[in-house]
Amino acid sequence: MIHPEHKDYFGSKLGMWLFLFTELLLFGGLFLLYAVYLKRYPHEFATAGRQLDPVMGATNTVILLTSSLSAAMAVTAAQHGETRRVLAMIGGTILCAAGFMAIKYFEWSAKIGHGIYPGSEQLKSGPPGESVFFSLYYITTGIHGLHVVIGALLLAWIAHKAGSGEVNASDYILLENGALYWHLVDLIWIFIFPLYYLVL
Amino acid sequence: MNEQSHHIIGYRKLTGIWLVLLILTALTVAITRVELGGFKVAAALAIACAKAGLVIAFFMHMKYEGRLLRWLLFLALVTLAIFIGLTFFDVLYR
Numbered sequence: 001m002i003h004p005e006h007k008d009y010f011g012s013k014l015g016m017w018l019f020l021f022t023e024l025l026l027f028g029g030l031f032l033l034y035a036v037y038l039k040r041y042p043h044e045f046a047t048a049g050r051q052l053d054p055v056m057g058a059t060n061t062v063i064l065l066t067s068s069l070s071a072a073m074a075v076t077a078a079q080h081g082e083t084r085r086v087l088a089m090i091g092g093t094i095l096c097a098a099g100f101m102a103i104k105y106f107e108w109s110a111k112i113g114h115g116i117y118p119g120s121e122q123l124k125s126g127p128p129g130e131s132v133f134f135s136l137y138y139i140t141t142g143i144h145g146l147h148v149v150i151g152a153l154l155l156a157w158i159a160h161k162a163g164s165g166e167v168n169a170s171d172y173i174l175l176e177n178g179a180l181y182w183h184l185v186d187l188i189w190i191f192i193f194p195l196y197y198l199v200l
Numbered sequence: 201m202n203e204q205s206h207h208i209i210g211y212r213k214l215t216g217i218w219l220v221l222l223i224l225t226a227l228t229v230a231i232t233r234v235e236l237g238g239f240k241v242a243a244a245l246a247i248a249c250a251k252a253g254l255v256i257a258f259f260m261h262m263k264y265e266g267r268l269l270r271w272l273l274f275l276a277l278v279t280l281a282i283f284i285g286l287t288f289f290d291v292l293y294r
Contacts, residue, residue, distance in 0.1 A: 004237075024277075035287075065225065066218070068259050072214050075261075076209055076210065080208070190235040194245065196246070
C-alpha cells in the first residue's frame, strides 16, 4: 500500500527560518566580540585592519550580491516552472561561490605568507590588539567561508533534484529553503565587509 | 497558511533590488574613504542594515510572508539587540 506523501510547505519554511535565527545569533556573537575588542584596542585594530585589501573585499561583496540575485531568480524560475532557467540560475550562484572562495584563498594565503596567522611568531611578538583582530578575522571569515562551501554543495544537490523533476512548479520548497540559506551567507558578508575592510 | 498565497517576485524587481544593493555598496566604500571619525562606523553600519533589510524583504521574500514569520524575525533581532546592548552596558561603564 502506498501512502500519499505528506508535505507541509509552511512547516518546512518555518523550520528553515528558525535555523537561520540560530545562525544569526552565532555570527551575532562574533560581531559582538569584534565590537568589544574594537572598543578596547581601537589603534591596534586600525593598524591591523588597514592591512586587509578593500578591493578584494569589495569584489567579493559584488560577487555575493550577484550570487544572491541568481539564487532569488532560481526560485522565481521554479515558481514559473522554467526548469532550464532554474538550473542556469543555480549554476550562476555556484559559479559565484567558487569565485568568492578563490579570492578568499588568495587573501588568506597572502596573509599567511606574510607570517600573519593565529599563533604566528609575528603576531605573538606584536601588540595584543593586532593578534586579537586577526584571530577574529580568521574565525569570522573562516566560518563564513565554510557556510559558502556548504551552501554551494546544498544548491548543487538541489539543482540535481530540479534536473530530475523532483523540484518543480508545485513543489519547490527545497529550492526556496536552499536559497534562504544562501541569502543568509550574503547577509552576513554585508556586515563583515564594512566592519573588517572599511571602517578601520 | 493556505497554499495559493505564494507571491512570485518578478525578475525585473529582483534585478532592481540588486542594483540598489550595488549602489549602497559603492556608497559605503565612498563614505568610509572620507575622514568622519567615529561617525564612519555608524554610517557604514546604517547602510549595511539598509542592505540587509532589502535582502531579507525581497530576496528572502519576508515582505510577502505571514505574521508569524515576521514576528519571529523581530523576536530574533530583538534578542540579538538585547545581547549587544547589555554587553555594552557592561563594557562602557566598567
